Amino acid sequence: MSVRLKSVSKEYRNIKALDNVNLEISKGEFFVILGPSGSGKTTLLRVIAGLEEITQGNVFIDDDEVTKLPPSRRKVAMVFQNYALYPHKSVLENLLMPVEGEMKRDEASKLAKHLSTLLGIQEYLTSYPSELSGGQQQRVALARALMKNPKVFLMDEPLSNLDAIQRVSARKLIKDIQRQNQITTIYVTHDQVEAMALADRVAIMNKGKIVQLGTPEEIYSKV
């Protein structure tokens, strides 16, 4: 197993954003989280990434307890809705940032070029984010997240700013890279079609709890 939450709760003052969540996600699994706004999806990702301290419970990655570890020590990459590229840095510089000081620069450049080719953004390495379309920026954000060779990939509505056609091709790309590298992926979306297309398993959240869990077929046969 690759990611495990044991009785995890997260409270903000009097709001229970996560209410005693138990969850096991296998290595290489594509796990999708659906649920209404405010149900705790983003909090769940942030807890796994180490961006939120939890009120109760334990978090494990690859059988190691990481509950108290900072994000930098979790081998987890996260892609958000707003891709948050650095506007004053070129695409290449954006890609190199996450591995600065950890990888030799020429090695890092080689990897950046490889990932850019894979994602079809190799022509834009010297461009600045503002010169790219939303879809291209999204690809840069994906490439940047992959630079660290993450064991766990967390995505929060990463395709929300793409049009329908771009979304279909980006979806395929994410799925291909995820499969090839056996990256355990946890993916938040509002889009049921996207969930069906991507998921090995789907969890539906409501009010800080997982209220349904199963393969897409199991989930949708009950709707």
Ligand code: ADP
């Ligand atoms: P979702 O991603 O499903 O929309 P969130 O995880 O963002 O849900 O939020 C879950 C609940 O926790 C909501 O009630 C939200 O208002 C609350 N919440 C999230 N972050 C904070 C915060 N930093 N401070 C206070 N309340 C928060």
Ligand code: ADP
């Ligand atoms: P989502 O798209 O998941 O619904 P939100 O817009 O709810 O995201 O939240 C965006 C950011 O604001 C998150 O980092 C979340 O932690 C924070 N946040 C959400 N609700 C609150 C709140 N009630 N008070 C403070 N911060 C919040």
